Amino acid sequence: MKKLFSRVVVIAIVLALSFGSIYIAAAPKSFKDVKAGSWYKQYVDEISAKGIIEGYPNGNFGPNDKLQVDQLLAMMVNANKAQTTKTASDKYWADPFIRKATELGWVKTGEFKTYKKAITRGEIAMIIARAMTDYPDNLQDYKSLIKDFNSIDASLREYVLKVYAKGIVGGNPDGTFKANNNATRAEAATMLVMYLEPTKRTEPPIVIGETQQVINGFKTGIVGKTSSLAWIEGEDRKVMGEQYPYIQISVAMYNLEDRSKDLEDREKQFVEAREILTQKIDAKVVDAAIAYAKTKVDFHDHLDKDFVGSGYCLSVFSGNIDDTVTFSVYDAKYAK
Known part of the structure; x- marks a missing residue:
């Protein structure tokens, strides 16, 4: 196993899923709509096995459903094993997760008008990048690899470069990042695995x-x-x-x-x-x-x-x- 095992560099993509009850699982849950052979199955299985999220009550995962901001924040809090506390003023299930994410600096007060909206790829990049500390010194050199970089909102560009350079959130087959596109739950599962496990990333050359x-x-x-x-x-x-x-x-x-x-x-x-x-x-x-x-x-x-x-x-x-x-x-x- 000591010889190089292939001679290719691949850009990886993206993260994961739904929330009802959060539980600690010893093995991945079997979702009715996550089929064997699907590109995202291994990532959904992994975050399920880690107890980071659970699927819908009907037994589905909803891989093509849009991911909400509150769902991502809950996933990030659980993935980092950050402790949350409920208060009497909490109005809905995500309040403790939003409060913790704000305390950790992943989101800023007033940054989102609603946490129930579908999250974009650029917003995911922002939240993940704020949770990380290690980046290449030459971030600006990666701009040339993202064809639509100049169309990305200026407030998100540095975050996009950080997650892209680290191989956490990759580009699309056409070389674009599409920061304004909403992320699916399957994409989110992939991103979260890449965030948690650096050895599974392939940083773009x-x-x-x-x-x-x-x-x-x-x-x-x-x-x-x-x-x-x-x-x-x-x-x-x-x-x-x-x-x-x-x-x-x-x-x-x-x-x-x-x-x-x-x-x-x-x-x-x-x-x-x-x-x-x-x-x-x-x-x-x-x-x-x-x-x-x-x-x-x-x-x-x-x-x-x-x-x-x-x-x-x-x-x-x-x-x-x-x-x-x-x-x-x-x-x-x-x-x-």
């Missing part, structure tokens, strides 16, 4: 000018233009399945004996790989991994070892008939 790209926060050169490496890619969990660890980045370098030019560039590749990896991994860990990688002197040599540090695991892999050495970064909990 961006190209800056002609010389640099950013993949999951790692600034790199562009293979074939400015990079001598074999490839630099993020990992697509959807291809290999949820049982595989999500890889932040995979950096591979050529290592075939009969590729004379590649061998001449080998030290250059090691330098470039080090520059990329030390952006998030401790230099001592990276240097130890590179020293191990250099022990492959013949393409029949097999490499498979993990180096752990700073919450990340750096895996070095090369098959015994392999023309590359691959460095893959993922969460330390997946280390051997």
Whole structure:
């Protein structure tokens, strides 16, 4: 499981659902209208199993129904396990959740004329972004990936960039964000899972000018233009399945004996790989991994070892008939 598991980067989308009674579930509830094979089933199952929301009394989930503001706030409060308290002045079921969300700074008093209205994608971005603290330094670079960015309300643009850059709320197939569109309950379920579980996100790679790209926060050169490496890619969990660890980045370098030019560039590749990896991994860990990688002197040599540090695991892999050495970064909990 140490080799990169695919070579694709996918943009993920969106969040979850209804409220009557909130309960803690050990297993996902079976909803009559959430069919096996539907794109949203895994996300609905997950938030149901976490006890974040329950479906309608008739046994349906309503995946295509519009999500209301009050429903999202209740989901966010439950997802963050924030304690609520009922008061004598509470008029309807969502008052404790609205009060808690306001206390936490996720919404501001008077920001919504009614919490019973359908929530937009831009408003979801605002609420989730306010609940987060970790964002890329180069947020403005992501504007170029959102085709309708300039049409987004100016008060929401920064929030949209934050959730988009973190892979929590993705764009549409046509490259637009459509911040004014109402979110469905199925979309909301997906967003909430991405918010709760960073390892399930795939942050969109961006190209800056002609010389640099950013993949999951790692600034790199562009293979074939400015990079001598074999490839630099993020990992697509959807291809290999949820049982595989999500890889932040995979950096591979050529290592075939009969590729004379590649061998001449080998030290250059090691330098470039080090520059990329030390952006998030401790230099001592990276240097130890590179020293191990250099022990492959013949393409029949097999490499498979993990180096752990700073919450990340750096895996070095090369098959015994392999023309590359691959460095893959993922969460330390997946280390051997």
